[in-house]
Amino acid sequence: MALPHSTIVSHSTTLPMCRSSKLRLLSSTFASLPFYFNxxxxxLDSSYLPPSASAAASSYFPIxxxxxxxxxxxxxxxFEDIGETCIAKxxxxxxxxANVMLTRGMVTSYKVKVWHGGKVELLHTWxxxxxxxxxxVIRGGVSSAFSSSSVSDDDINEWSLHGITGDSKDCVxxxxxxxxxxxxxxxxxxxxxxxxxxxxxxxxxxTNKGITPIRLEGCSLVSYLTxxxxxxxxxxxxxxxxxxxxxxxxxxxGVVQGEEAEDKxxxxxxxxNNYKQLNEEMSRIYxxxxxxxxxxxxxxxxxxxxxxxxxxxxxxxxxxxxLESYTKSAYVCIGPSSLLNPISLDPGCVWRGVLHLHxxxx
Numbered sequence: 001m002a003l004p005h006s007t008i009v010s011h012s013t014t015l016p017m018c019r020s021s022k023l024r025l026l027s028s029t030f031a032s033l034p035f036y037f038n039x040x041x042x043x044l045d046s047s048y049l050p051p052s053a054s055a056a057a058s059s060y061f062p063i064x065x066x067x068x069x070x071x072x073x074x075x076x077x078x079f080e081d082i083g084e085t086c087i088a089k090x091x092x093x094x095x096x097x098a099n100v101m102l103t104r105g106m107v108t109s110y111k112v113k114v115w116h117g118g119k120v121e122l123l124h125t126w127x128x129x130x131x132x133x134x135x136x137v138i139r140g141g142v143s144s145a146f147s148s149s150s151v152s153d154d155d156i157n158e159w160s161l162h163g164i165t166g167d168s169k170d171c172v173x174x175x176x177x178x179x180x181x182x183x184x185x186x187x188x189x190x191x192x193x194x195x196x197x198x199x200x201x202x203x204x205x206x207t208n209k210g211i212t213p214i215r216l217e218g219c220s221l222v223s224y225l226t227x228x229x230x231x232x233x234x235x236x237x238x239x240x241x242x243x244x245x246x247x248x249x250x251x252x253x254g255v256v257q258g259e260e261a262e263d264k265x266x267x268x269x270x271x272x273n274n275y276k277q278l279n280e281e282m283s284r285i286y287x288x289x290x291x292x293x294x295x296x297x298x299x300x301x302x303x304x305x306x307x308x309x310x311x312x313x314x315x316x317x318x319x320x321x322x323l324e325s326y327t328k329s330a331y332v333c334i335g336p337s338s339l340l341n342p343i344s345l346d347p348g349c350v351w352r353g354v355l356h357l358h359x360x361x362x
Contacts, residue, residue: 063102068161076168076195088164090172090195095119096359098195105159105176105191106143110200112359120302122357124226124331140224140331142355144191144204159191171196186210198362203354204310208345216343221355222315222335223306228299230321231279233332237293239274241286241314244340248283248317278332281320285339289314292356295334302361310353311336 065081068088072079080087085103099109110122125140159176166172171194178189188207194200202221208214227233245267271286292307308314317333335355345351 063161072164074167075164076166076172077164077174088161088174090174090193091168092170092172092195092197093168094197094362096195096197096200098193098200100174100193101138102161102174102176103158104143106138106141107193107200107202108138108141110142110357112198112362114302114359114361116301120300121226122302122304122359124224142202142221142223142335142357144202145218145220162190187214198359200357201354203352205350205352206345207350208347211347213347214345216338216345216351218339219311219343219353220315220335220337220339221308221311221353222317222333222337223355223357224331224333225295225304226331227278227297229330230318230332231277232297232299233278233318234296234298235276235278235293235316235334236296237274237290238271238276238286241271241289242268243271243284243286244268246283246285248281248319278318279321281318283317284315285337286314286316287312287340292358294360295332305356305358305360306334307356307358308336308354309356310351311338312341313337313339315339 063081063086065079065086068079068086076090076092078089078091080089082101085101087108088100088102089097090100091097095111095113097109097111098107100107107123108125111119112122114120123141125138127136127138159178162175162177164172164174173192173194176191176193186209188209190203190205192201192203192205194203204219204221206216291309292305294303294305296303306314313336315333315335315337319331336353338353343351
């Protein structure tokens with residue numbers, strides 16, 4: 001089956017059948033996470049904001065960082081101007097933190113406390129220049145992608161800040177929306193980034209406001225997880241999962257480093273290893289996988305539980321050991337997707353898909 005390569009943007013509950021009782025306990029953690037809450041709600045509403053503040057609510061105008069700092073002080077978020085956009089820095093009292101690039105809807109950092117008392121960065125990002133005269137861009141992290149029968153991928157690559165909820169004690173939530181006229185007539189799109197004590201969640205929410213069904217194609221929330229080396233990295237809990245192999249695809253984040261991979265699209269199989277080492281180059285879509293599984297990095301002595309809601313597939317890519325370790329190639333890409341089977345959405349219906357990154361190491 002041909003994959004919708006042009007619509008993929010990479011960046012991104014029953015537990016896997018694993019032996020650890022601690023990991024099994026996490027299945028109830030994902031099921032019970034309260035996604036919405038009403039404490040200390042602040043929203044951006046351009047109907048009552050002065051012109052400079054109204055600009056902060058739209059990605060088509062320079063963001064008024066000073067306004068955001070005044071409006072959301074005390075909500076567990078600070079703001080940093082980086083030119084044409086800004087970064088919302090979320091931080092909890094327990095030390096967990098995450099950075100969100102507002103107009104891109106991209107999570108560029110997720111740091112957590114670990115058992116030895118320090119902090120580690122779970123996401124892999126880097127900065128590079130696409131051409132001699134091109135702008136410098138940030139790659140990696142977690143970012144969303146999807147297209148539909150009424151909205152192309154080019155229409156949804158920018159987001160506007162709608163509001164921030166919570167405080168630094170328990171939870172901070174950032175809501176982004178696509179609300180320009182071309183989209184909002186038929187489709188409402190939201191992206192919600194939520195930082196809790198030991199979990200970062202990224203939600204996509206799509207509402208069909210039209211009178212005809214729509215198809216969401218190429219949906220993904222694939223995350224770049226930073227690792228020491230692919231040889232030291234293992235995916236735990238995928239044994240028995242069906243998969244389809246595909247050539248690596250990471251558009252908008254450059255061609256995968258190294259030699260061109262042989263096109264294996266269409267080959268299928270069943271995962272035989274419950275402790276899958278990611279030392280070889282691989283690109284797979286798991287069509288039947290647990291709602292959550294664990295990625296262990298022996299080199300950094302940490303792990304992360306990857307959970308999902310709404311998505312039926314999981315994409316997994318490793319550049320393999322032929323690439324230099326401890327560089328911008330030292331990552332694996334993992335996250336929920338609907339690359340093989342588009343999501344159908346009837347008029348008036350809502351689809352919700354979520355990626356959870358849980359830290360079990362604190």
